Amino acid sequence: MSKELSHFDKEGKAVMVDISGKNDTDRTAVATGEIKMHPDTLKTIKEGNIKKGDVLGVARVAAIMASKNTYNMIPMCHNILLSSAKIEFETDDENSTVKIKSIVKTSGKTGVEMEALMMVSVAGLTIYDMCKAIDKGMVIGEIKLEEKLGGKSGVWKREEE
Numbered sequence: 001m002s003k004e005l006s007h008f009d010k011e012g013k014a015v016m017v018d019i020s021g022k023n024d025t026d027r028t029a030v031a032t033g034e035i036k037m038h039p040d041t042l043k044t045i046k047e048g049n050i051k052k053g054d055v056l057g058v059a060r061v062a063a064i065m066a067s068k069n070t071y072n073m074i075p076m077c078h079n080i081l082l083s084s085a086k087i088e089f090e091t092d093d094e095n096s097t098v099k100i101k102s103i104v105k106t107s108g109k110t111g112v113e114m115e116a117l118m119m120v121s122v123a124g125l126t127i128y129d130m131c132k133a134i135d136k137g138m139v140i141g142e143i144k145l146e147e148k149l150g151g152k153s154g155v156w157k158r159e160e161e
Contacts, residue, residue: 016076022109027150031116032101033143035124039096041135045127046091052130056089056098059126063087066122067104067115074118078110087119100124101146113148 009015045055052058067085071077084105091098102119104112124140131138147157 014076016078017110019078019109022152024108025150026105026107027111027148028103028105029111029113029116029148030101030103030146031113031120031144032099032146033120033124033141034097034099035127035138035140036095036097037131037138038135039093041131041138042091042093042096042098044134045098045131050130051133055127055130058130059089059123060087062126063100063102063119063123066118067102070115070118074114077114080106080108080110080112080115082106082112082115085115085119087123089123098127111148111151113145117143117145 044050048054064085064087066073067082071079082104084103086103088101088103089098090101100120100123102116102123104116104119106112120143121140124143128138128140144158145156147155149155
């Protein structure tokens with residue numbers, strides 16, 4: 001990989017990328033991750049018996065809020081007007097895991113990869129927070145960009161591993 005890092009100037013100082021000369025294009029990013037837990041914890045989530053409330057419902061709202069506030073957490077991110085921010089959860093009984101997938105869209109001058117990754121991260125952290133009283137051993141992981149569409153670089157998709 002021989003691409004230059006765009007968040008540094010000629011002197012090596014961190015900078016926010018100037019996107020003023022870019023054209024608006026439709027952009028999409030998809031990210032995934034998971035949170036692994038004890039089987040009883042997953043069962044309790046599915047039954048709706050966590051004392052703090054609807055775990056996946058709260059995680060959904062937290063993830064959407066995170067997408068809209070990514071620029072507040074990641075220093076060089078632009079404040080982006082999002083046209084869509086969706087989060088999906090899939091429970092996997094065999095692996096005692098909640099799989100998390102985000103899909104973020106905008107029409108603008110810069111991509112939404114960080115917003116998609118932030119959604120997955122915050123959803124996992126929210127699930128952990130909601131369930132930590134019964135399972136402190138949960139593991140959040142495998143957070144990754146799956147694909148991005150739009151912009152100068154076009155389409156990028158993760159290759160099968």
